[in-house]
Amino acid sequence: xxxxxxxxxxxxxxxxxxxxxxxxxxxxxxxxxxxxxxxxxxxxxxxxxxxxxxxxxxxxxxxxxxxxxxxxxxxxxxxxxxxxxxxxxxxxxxxxxxxxxxxxxxxxxxxxxxxxxxxxxxxxxxxxxxxxxxxxxxxxxxxxxxxxxxxxxxxxxxxxxxxxxxxxxxxxxxxxxxxxxxxxxxxxxxxxxxxxxxxxxxxxxxxxxxxxxxxxxxxxxxxxxxxxxxxxxxxxxxxxxxxxxxxxxxxxxxxxxxxxxxxxxxxxxxxxxxxxxxxxxxxxxxxxxxxxxxxxxxxxxxxxxxxxxxxxxxxxxxxxxxxxxxxxxxxxxxxxxxxxxxxxxxxxxxxx
Amino acid sequence: xxxxxxxxxxxxxxxxxxxxxxxxxxxxxxxxxxxxxxxxxxxxxxxxxxxxxxxxxxxxxxxxxxxxxxxxxxxxxxxxxxxxxxxxxxxxxxxxxxxxxxxxxxxxxxxxxxxxxxxxxxxxxxxxxxxxxxxxxxxxxxxxxxxxxxxxxxxxxxxxxxxxxxxxxxxxxxxxxxxxxxxxxxxxxxxxxxxxxxxxxxxxxxxxxxxxxxxxxxxxxxxxxxxxxxxxxxxxxxxxxxxxxxxxxxxxxxxxxxxxxxxxxxxxxxxxxxxxxxxxxxxxxxxxxxxxxxxxxxxxxxxxxxxxxxxxxxxxxxxxxxxxxxxxxxxxxxxxxxxxxxxxxxxxxxxxxxxxxxxxxxxxxxxxxxxxxxxxxxxxxxxxxxxxxxxxxxxxxxxxxxxxxxxxxxxxxxxxxxxxxxxxxxxxxxxxxxxxxxxxxxxxxxxxxxxxxxxxxxxxxxx
Numbered sequence: 001x002x003x004x005x006x007x008x009x010x011x012x013x014x015x016x017x018x019x020x021x022x023x024x025x026x027x028x029x030x031x032x033x034x035x036x037x038x039x040x041x042x043x044x045x046x047x048x049x050x051x052x053x054x055x056x057x058x059x060x061x062x063x064x065x066x067x068x069x070x071x072x073x074x075x076x077x078x079x080x081x082x083x084x085x086x087x088x089x090x091x092x093x094x095x096x097x098x099x100x101x102x103x104x105x106x107x108x109x110x111x112x113x114x115x116x117x118x119x120x121x122x123x124x125x126x127x128x129x130x131x132x133x134x135x136x137x138x139x140x141x142x143x144x145x146x147x148x149x150x151x152x153x154x155x156x157x158x159x160x161x162x163x164x165x166x167x168x169x170x171x172x173x174x175x176x177x178x179x180x181x182x183x184x185x186x187x188x189x190x191x192x193x194x195x196x197x198x199x200x201x202x203x204x205x206x207x208x209x210x211x212x213x214x215x216x217x218x219x220x221x222x223x224x225x226x227x228x229x230x231x232x233x234x235x236x237x238x239x240x241x242x243x244x245x246x247x248x249x250x251x252x253x254x255x256x257x258x259x260x261x262x263x264x265x266x267x268x269x270x271x272x273x274x275x276x277x278x279x280x281x282x283x284x285x286x287x288x289x290x291x292x293x294x295x296x297x298x299x300x301x302x303x304x305x306x307x308x309x310x311x312x313x314x315x316x317x318x319x320x321x322x323x324x325x326x327x328x329x330x331x332x333x334x335x336x337x338x339x340x341x342x343x344x345x346x347x348x349x350x351x352x
Numbered sequence: 353x354x355x356x357x358x359x360x361x362x363x364x365x366x367x368x369x370x371x372x373x374x375x376x377x378x379x380x381x382x383x384x385x386x387x388x389x390x391x392x393x394x395x396x397x398x399x400x401x402x403x404x405x406x407x408x409x410x411x412x413x414x415x416x417x418x419x420x421x422x423x424x425x426x427x428x429x430x431x432x433x434x435x436x437x438x439x440x441x442x443x444x445x446x447x448x449x450x451x452x453x454x455x456x457x458x459x460x461x462x463x464x465x466x467x468x469x470x471x472x473x474x475x476x477x478x479x480x481x482x483x484x485x486x487x488x489x490x491x492x493x494x495x496x497x498x499x500x501x502x503x504x505x506x507x508x509x510x511x512x513x514x515x516x517x518x519x520x521x522x523x524x525x526x527x528x529x530x531x532x533x534x535x536x537x538x539x540x541x542x543x544x545x546x547x548x549x550x551x552x553x554x555x556x557x558x559x560x561x562x563x564x565x566x567x568x569x570x571x572x573x574x575x576x577x578x579x580x581x582x583x584x585x586x587x588x589x590x591x592x593x594x595x596x597x598x599x600x601x602x603x604x605x606x607x608x609x610x611x612x613x614x615x616x617x618x619x620x621x622x623x624x625x626x627x628x629x630x631x632x633x634x635x636x637x638x639x640x641x642x643x644x645x646x647x648x649x650x651x652x653x654x655x656x657x658x659x660x661x662x663x664x665x666x667x668x669x670x671x672x673x674x675x676x677x678x679x680x681x682x683x684x685x686x687x688x689x690x691x692x693x694x695x696x697x698x699x700x701x702x703x704x705x706x707x708x709x710x711x712x713x714x715x716x717x718x719x720x721x722x723x724x725x726x727x728x729x730x731x732x733x734x735x736x737x738x739x740x741x742x743x744x745x746x747x748x749x750x751x752x753x754x755x756x757x758x759x760x761x762x763x764x765x766x767x768x769x770x771x772x773x774x775x776x777x778x779x780x781x782x783x784x785x786x787x788x789x790x791x792x793x794x795x796x797x798x799x800x801x802x803x804x805x806x807x808x809x810x811x812x813x814x815x
Contacts (some may be wrong), residue, residue: 020610020612025468026480027483038666057487062486066394070610188482190461197493327400
C-alpha cells in the first residue's frame with residue numbers, strides 16, 4: 001500500500017490541474033467546492049474525496065485522462081483517498097473488524113445467549129430471553145452510535161467550521177436533500193457513468209433500494225421496541241402489523257439493492273475504481289443481504305421447528321453487521337452526508 | 353491475407369465535431385457511413401476534445417444562454433474580428449443555423465450548461481458543453497455506434513484518387529498497414545495543420561521549433577495538402593495561425609486549456625533581456641489574450657516571462673504549473689534565468705511611471721503609466737510587494753487558417769460542379785473566419801457545415 005502522503009499529494013496534483021480546467025464543474029458538488037480554493041491542504045483533499053460519489057463522469061469527459069501524460073483520474077484517486085480517510089477518522093483507531101469474523105462472533109454470541117428449553121410456536125423469547133437480547137443489542141448499538149459520532153466529529157473538526165454550523169437548519173435541509181436523493185449521481189436526469197461509460201440510473205436505483213430498505217428495517221425495529229415497552233405488546237407480531245410490514249418491505253429492498261449493486265460491480269470499468277476496496281464493499285453488501293434473507297426466512301418459518309436455529313442465525317448476522325458498521329463501508333454515509341452539508345454551507349455563503 | 357478494402361456510401365475523413373455531425377446526418381439520410389479517424393480511440397475527436405463551448409444566435413434567453421444574441425450582432429462581431437475577411441453568405445448561413453444545430457445536437461444526447469466559472473463574459477453568446485468537448489464527442493460516438501456508423505481508428509489517409517472531379521477511392525494506413533477505401537462521396541473534416549511541425553517551420557522558419565501545439569498531435573493537414581494538390585481551391589492565409597501565450601512548461605502537444613495564463617494584465621511581461629515589449633494593459637484580457645502568442649513569437653528565442661507581485665494572487669484563473677517565486681526581484685531574475693540588474697531596472701522604471709488610480713481588473717480602470725515606453729494603459733500597479741512571481745510564456749498554436757474553398761452546399765471548389773467531395777470544420781473554416789478569433793465560433797462552423805456536408809454527401813452518394 002502506498003503511503004498516505006503520496007496519495008494526498010496525488011489528489012492535490014489532480015485538483016491543481018482540474019482547477020485550471022474546470023470543464024467538469026457542472027457535473028457534481030466536488031468541482032464547485034474545488035473552485036472555492038486556490039490551494040489544497042490534506043483536509044481539503046479528504047473533504048473533496050468524501051464529497052465525490054464515484055460517478056466517473058469527470059473521468060470519461062477528461063481530455064487529460066490516461067494515456068495523456070497528465071494522467072488525470074479523479075474517481076479512482078479519490079476512492080483510494082476515501083478508503084484511507086475511513087481509517088483515519090475511525091474511533092477507536094486501532095480497531096479493525098473483519099466482517100466475516102464479526103459474523104462468526106455474532107453467531108457465537110447468539111448461540112451462547114440461546115436457552116436450551118423446548119420451544120413451541122413462534123415464541124422468540126423462549127430461544128433468547130428478551131432481557132439478553134435487549135442488553136446485547138443495546139450495548140452494541142450504543143457503541144456503534146458513539147463510534148459513528150466520534151468519526152463524524154473527527155471529520156468535521158478538520159473543516160474548521162464550528163459544530164453549530166453543521167446544525168444550521170437550512171444547510172442541514174440542503175445536505176440531507178442531496179444525500180437522500182443522491183443528487184450527485186443524477187447528472188441532470190440521465191444518471192451516472194457507472195458501471196461503464198453509458199449513462200445509467202441503475203446504481204442510484206439500487207442504492208435507493210439498499211438505503212431505504214435499511215431505513216425501513218430500522219423503523220420496523222424501532223416500532224417493535226415501542227410496541228414492546230410502551231404498549232406491552234410482545235413479538236411475534238401479526239403479518240399485517242406495522243413492524244412486520246415495515247420489516248418485510250425493508251427486507252425486500254435489502255435483497256434487491258445489495259444484489260443489484262453487486263451485479264453492477266461485476267460489470268464495472270476497472271479504470272474508475274479502487275479494486276482494493278472490494279472486500280470492504282462486498283462484505284457490507286453481503287451482510288445487508290444476509291440480514292434481510294435470514295430475517296425474511298425467520299418470518300416465513302417462524303411457526304416451524306426451524307425457528308430456533310433461524311433466530312440464532314439472524315441475530316448472529318445482525319450482531320455481526322452492527323459490529324462492523326463503524327469500521328466498514330457503512331461509514332461512507334456519515335462522511336458523505338457531512339461533506340454534502342459542508343458543501344451546502346459553503347454554497348450558502350455565496351462562495352460560488 | 354489480402355489488403356483490406358473499406359467500401360461505404362459516404363466516407364468521412366476526420367473524427368471531431370464536424371466529422372461526427374456529417375456522419376450522423378449522412379446516416380439519418382440513409383447512407384452507409386464510415387468514419388476514418390487517424391487517432392486511437394482514447395485521443396479521438398481532434399481539437400474538439402479540447403473545446404468547451406459553441407457560439408449560438410438566440411432571440412430570447414434559453415436554458416443556458418442569457419438575454420439575446422441576434423444575427424446582426426453576431427455578424428458584426430465576426431466582421432470586427434476578421435476585419436472583413438469572411439464570406440457573408442456562408443457566415444450568415446452558419447449564424448442562422450446555429451440554434452437548429454444546437455437543438456439537433458441535443459437530440460443526440462449532447463448536453464449543455466451555463467457558462468463556466470471564470471468565463472462569465474461568454475454567458476450570453478456561448479452555450480457550454482456539459483463536461484467539455486470530450487463529453488460532446490463521447491455523446492456523438494455513442495450515437496454513431498448505436499446507429500450503425502462504422503468508426504475506424506488509427507486510419508491515416510495517404511492518397512486520394514479522383515476522376516472527372518469526383519472522388520473514386522483512397523489509400524490509407526490502417527494500424528500502419530496499407531489499405532484502400534472506396535465511397536460514392538467523401539467528406540473532408542480532418543482539421544488544419546497546426547500539429548505539423550515541418551509545415552509550421554516552412555511558414556514560420558526556425559522560430560516554429562519553439563512553438564507549443566495546444567491541441568491534438570494528429571492535425572497534420574495531410575488531407576488538406578492532398579486536396580490542394582489535386583486542384584482544390586484554397587482560402588485563408590497559409591502564414592497565419594491562431595496562437596496565444598501559454599505557460600512555457602506545457603507539454604509539446606495536447607496541453608489544452610490548463611496551460612493558459614491569465615496573469616499578463618496584472619503585471620509586466622519581459623523578454624530574454626528582461627525588457628518590456630508591449631502594453632500589457634491595452635484592453636480587457638478576453639479581447640487581448642489572442643495577440644500575445646504572436647508577440648512572444650516575435651521575441652528572441654520565442655520566450656517571455658510574466659512578472660507579478662503578491663497583490664495579483666487570486667485575481668486570475670489558477671494555472672496548472674506553479675509560479676516561480678522569490679523574495680526579491682534580483683532573486684526572481686536568477687530563478688527565471690534573467691539578467692538581474694536589467695530586470696531590477698525594468699521593474700524600477702515601471703514602478704516609477706505608475707500613476708495613482710483606483711484598481712479594478714474587471715473594467716478599463718485608471719491605473720496607468722506615464723512617460724513609459726511601451727506604456728501600460730490599465731491595471732498598472734507597482735510591482736513592490738513580495739513574494740514576486742514569474743511564469744515563462746511561449747507561443748501556443750490553437751489552429752491554422754488555411755483551408756479549402758467551399759460553397760453553401762459544402763462542396764469543395766476547384767473540382768467542377770457536381771463534385772462528390774465536401775468539407776466541414778477547421779479544414780474549411782477559413783472561408784468564414786479568415787482572420788482573428790471569435791470564441792466558440794469554430795465549433796459552430798463545424799456543427800453547421802458538418803450537417804450540411806453530411807446531407808449533401810448522402811445525396812451525392814444516392815445519385
